[in-house]
Amino acid sequence: MKNRFSLFSSSCVFLSMVLLLVSLSCSSSGGGDDGGDDGGGDVLSEYNFNMRTGMGDTDAPSALQIDASLDDEDVRATFSGEVTGVFNLDENSITLNEGCWIRVTTDGLWPGELGILNIYLNSPITSVDGDEPDQGILVVGIGNGPLYSITITAASGGVSLQYNDGTPVTYDDWDDFEDLFGSTAPEWQQQASFAYSMMEFILFHVEFFLETLTAIEENAFGTTTSGTLPAGVLPVxxxxPGKMILTDNNGGEPLPGEAFTLEFQHFWDDDDLDDIDQLYDGTVRFVNFWRITNDDILTGIGFAPYNGSGGVFFDDLANYEIEETPPGSYSLDEVFTTISGGYTILFSEP
Known part of the structure; x- marks a missing residue:
């Protein structure tokens, strides 16, 4: 069975690396504040995290947004909401808190209010070492009101779906559940599959953020060159070869209040462990670096507004999928997405 929560394992590893690097580097307060202590900075056993988008926060990025073209129709998903959780470094686990919610407003998928999905966590979901959670309940309210609700219950080995108070429908394989969107399945089951993929998209961005933060803390600035794809596979x-360029906009050692730019130029992210690879083109800006220590303990790190704009900003980042059929045969998925807007994200002491 494919591990649908594999993001968690990578995120915990990345966070552990980040906190280790920070503890070895010269730390100071974040966001331009001068209230922190200088010094190495010991780490705590766990950290809360908070990710916000589309909440109208002053100087924050606009709402995270995905645009795509499906069956010659332009579609869009716009996010708003707040996701909170806990990283536990000792247990190598991540918990999404009960009460997390994300509203996804779509255009071009379902008419009117049927295209509004309000996604709530009705219980905490915990994953250890990237394993699927033993339990968790995700409720999706369709439309304002809502018009109806869908309950997604994660259990060991599968997922069950329930329309209002109806009889649950069970899928033993996560792949079968995820493949419901765009299939001939009932509309409400397609909406459930889509809602889950949107939450997975949010979790991917936690991982993406931690990868970049690790590179920043390692001072890994400069250009990375990707491998070479057959010319006939590349988009017009x-x-x-493609390039990925990470830049410290101020130069020198990363310091609180600084900004960083991650530019993708036709960059092929070749994953040896997956037959599906990503191809990126566009820019991501990380604005207003927070790094806070109190009494030589690291208490906060991330990107958010402070005396000016702050957060993670996507400047029309195009994302294509490349499928590899071993040995060495590649094909391009003609459907690609463009990511714009962004979010704020901070890790802090409990």
């Missing part, structure tokens, strides 16, 4: 206008 793309060239080989």
């Amino acid at each position: 206008g793309f060239t080989n």
Whole structure:
């Protein structure tokens, strides 16, 4: 069975690396504040995290947004809400808190209010070492009111779906559940599958953020060159080899209040462990670096507004999927997405 919560394992590893690197580096307060202590900074056994998008926060990025073209129709998903959770470094686990919610407003998928999905966690979901959670309940309210609700219950080995108070429908394989969107399944089951993929998209961004934060703390600035794809596989206008360029906008050691730029130029992210790879083109800006220590203990790290704009900003980042059929045969998925807007994200002491 494919592990649908594999993001958690990578995120915990990345966070552990980040906190170790920070504890070894010269730390100071974040966001331009001068209230922290200088010094190495010991780490805590766990940290809370908070990720916000589309909440109208002053100087924060606009709402995270995905645009795509499906069956010659332009579609869009716009996010708003707040996700909170806990990273436990000793247990190598991540918990999404009960009460987390994300509202996804779609255009071009379902008419009117049927395209509004309010996604709530009705119980905490915990994953240890990337394993599927033993239990967790996700409720999706469709439309304002809502018009109806869908309950997604995660259990060991599968997932069950329930329309209002009806009889649950069970899927033993996560892949079968995720493949419901765009299939001939009943509309409410397609909405459930889509809602889950949107929450997975949010979790991916936690991982993406931690990867970049690790590179920043390692001072891994400069250019990374990707491998070479067959010319016939590349989208029109793309060239080989691609590049990924991480820049410290101020130069020198990363300091609180600084900004960083991650630019993708036709960059192929070749994953040896997966037949599906990503191809990126566009720019992501990390603005207003927070790094806070109190009494030589690291108490906060991330990107958020402070005396000016702050957060993670996506400047029309295009994302294509490349499928590999071993040995060495590649194909391009003609459907690609463009990510814009962004979010704020901070890790802090409990």
